Amino acid sequence: MQARINVNVTKKQNIMHPFMYGQFIEFLGRCIDQGIYHPDSPLSDTNGFRQDVLEKAKGLQPPLLRFPGGTMVKLYHWMDGIGAKEERKRQSNRIWGGVIDHAFGTNEFIQYCREIGAEPFIIVNMTTGTAEEAANWVEYCNGTDDTYYANLRRSHGFEEPHNVKYWGLGNEEAAVPDIGFLHDPHEYIKASWEFAKLMKLADRSIKLVMVGEQPEWNQAILDELHPICDYLSLHYYARSENDDYANLFDHAVRMENMIVDTTTLLERYPAKVESFDRWYRFPPREREIQIALDEWGIWQHQSSDDYAADMEAIFNWREALLVASMLNVIQRQSKQVTMATFAQMVNILAPILTNENGSFCQTIYHPLELYREHCGNWRLSCEVESRMLVDSDGQETASACLDVSASYDDEKREVIIAVVNRHPEESVTAAVSFGGPDNLEIIEAIELNCPSWETVNGFAIEDQVARIEHTNARYDSEGRYVFPSHSVTLLKHRHSIDD
Numbered sequence: 001m002q003a004r005i006n007v008n009v010t011k012k013q014n015i016m017h018p019f020m021y022g023q024f025i026e027f028l029g030r031c032i033d034q035g036i037y038h039p040d041s042p043l044s045d046t047n048g049f050r051q052d053v054l055e056k057a058k059g060l061q062p063p064l065l066r067f068p069g070g071t072m073v074k075l076y077h078w079m080d081g082i083g084a085k086e087e088r089k090r091q092s093n094r095i096w097g098g099v100i101d102h103a104f105g106t107n108e109f110i111q112y113c114r115e116i117g118a119e120p121f122i123i124v125n126m127t128t129g130t131a132e133e134a135a136n137w138v139e140y141c142n143g144t145d146d147t148y149y150a151n152l153r154r155s156h157g158f159e160e161p162h163n164v165k166y167w168g169l170g171n172e173e174a175a176v177p178d179i180g181f182l183h184d185p186h187e188y189i190k191a192s193w194e195f196a197k198l199m200k201l202a203d204r205s206i207k208l209v210m211v212g213e214q215p216e217w218n219q220a221i222l223d224e225l226h227p228i229c230d231y232l233s234l235h236y237y238a239r240s241e242n243d244d245y246a247n248l249f250d251h252a253v254r255m256e257n258m259i260v261d262t263t264t265l266l267e268r269y270p271a272k273v274e275s276f277d278r279w280y281r282f283p284p285r286e287r288e289i290q291i292a293l294d295e296w297g298i299w300q301h302q303s304s305d306d307y308a309a310d311m312e313a314i315f316n317w318r319e320a321l322l323v324a325s326m327l328n329v330i331q332r333q334s335k336q337v338t339m340a341t342f343a344q345m346v347n348i349l350a351p352i353l354t355n356e357n358g359s360f361c362q363t364i365y366h367p368l369e370l371y372r373e374h375c376g377n378w379r380l381s382c383e384v385e386s387r388m389l390v391d392s393d394g395q396e397t398a399s400a401c402l403d404v405s406a407s408y409d410d411e412k413r414e415v416i417i418a419v420v421n422r423h424p425e426e427s428v429t430a431a432v433s434f435g436g437p438d439n440l441e442i443i444e445a446i447e448l449n450c451p452s453w454e455t456v457n458g459f460a461i462e463d464q465v466a467r468i469e470h471t472n473a474r475y476d477s478e479g480r481y482v483f484p485s486h487s488v489t490l491l492k493h494r495h496s497i498d499d
C-alpha cells in the first residue's frame, strides 16, 4: 500500500507544552491504595510507595500528576488526609466501593510528585465541600505567612510551601448520574465564582481549570466565567460499540473533532481580559483559554457493577496503537491542548498493572513512554495521503491507515515524525517530503511493534513489545519508508529551523 507524508520543516507552528504527557491518579479501586501506595507490601519503601511502580512511573516521566479524582472528588475532604496517620478516618468509598484510609493524602501526593518529577494538579470538591474549604487547601499547600493552615503544613514537617499552581474546580459536574449537585450550568457558574474568588485570595498566582462538557454547557459557562478560566477541562474515553478492529480508531477522530470544535468556541473569547473589576483583588486570566484534556484513555468494557475490578483492563497492541494515535491528536492540537493527563496511571485503565508480587507494563505503556521521551517541543504541520481503514463489513471508516504528527526539538535540532500504521496486516510504503528541503538526514528510526495486534503483556510473560532502533533499514530502493503493519515509528531527522 502506498502513501504520502509531507512535513513542513520550514516553520515552527506552536510550542508543545510538556504538560500534554501528564498522568492521573484517583481513589478508585487499586490505583492509589495498593497501587502506588502500599505500606504493608515488602515491595514498598519507608514512605509506603511501591518501588516497582515508582520505577515504572518514572519511566513515563509525567510532568504533571492529577489527584485525587475523578468522580471521587465529590466526596473528598482534604483534611481527612493530613496529620498523624493513625488518626486519619477510614471511610467507605461511596462512589467506587471499597474503603479509603486516607493514609495517602496531600503531603504524600506532593512527595510522590517530587519523586517522579511531576507538577501537582489538584481537583477540589464542589459538591460536599465548600469554597472556604478549597481556599484553606490552597493556603495549606502554598501559604507562606504566619497563618493557621500554612502553620499546619509546617507542623506536619513541610516548612516550605508546596507551590501547587494548577487547581481544578470540580470534575465532570455536568454528569447527571454522578453525585454532583451542579448539573445546571448556572449553578456551576455561581459556585465557580465563589470558589475562584476565595481560592485566588489565598494565592493570586494559581491557575484554574474549569469543567467542560457538551458545546452548550461550554458556551454557557464560558460566557460568564471566561475572565477567570485559564483552562477548560475536556474528557475523552474511547469505548467501542462493537469489537470491530478498525472502528476503534475512529475514537481518535472523534476526540480530535471534540477538541477542534472546542477550539473554535474558545476563539470567541478575548485572548486577554481587558476590564476586570479591581475589587476582586486578584488578576484575571492572562492569556487565551487553554484546553486541559485532563482525562483521556480507553474504557472499553464495563460489564458489571464492580466498577473498580472491571477497570483493571488488559490492553492489547491494537489499543496501544490507539493510544499512539490519540497522542498524535494531542500533538496536532497542541496549540490549544496545553495540558493532558492520561486516565489513569496505575491499575485503573492503566499502563501499569500490579499484584501483590510485582507489576508489569501494559502494551499501552510503550507509546506513552516513547512519545514523552522523544517528541519535540514545537509542533510542525504535516499532511498525509493514505487509504482509509475498512471495517469487517467492507465499509470505509473515518480513520486512515497511517496517522501522523510531527514535531521539532530545538535543543537537539531534530525533526521527529510520529507515524502509526494501524493496518492489521499490510505494511504501508510512504514517500516522505519536507515542504522545502529535498531530503533530511535521518538520525534514527525507533519502532514499536508486537507479534500481532492481539498481543497482550502479563505478569508471567516477558514484555512482548519490541523496540527496534535503527537508521535506514526500512527505506526501499526509491527512498520511500516502509512502515510495517500495526507499528508505531518515530523518524528522527537532523535539521535546524530558525526562529
Ligand code: AHR
Pocket (backbone or CB within 6 Å): 026, 028, 069, 070, 071, 072, 171, 172, 295, 343, 344
Ligand atoms: O477515570 C475514571 C472516571 O471516569 C473518573 O472518576 C471520572 O471523572 C470519569 O468519568
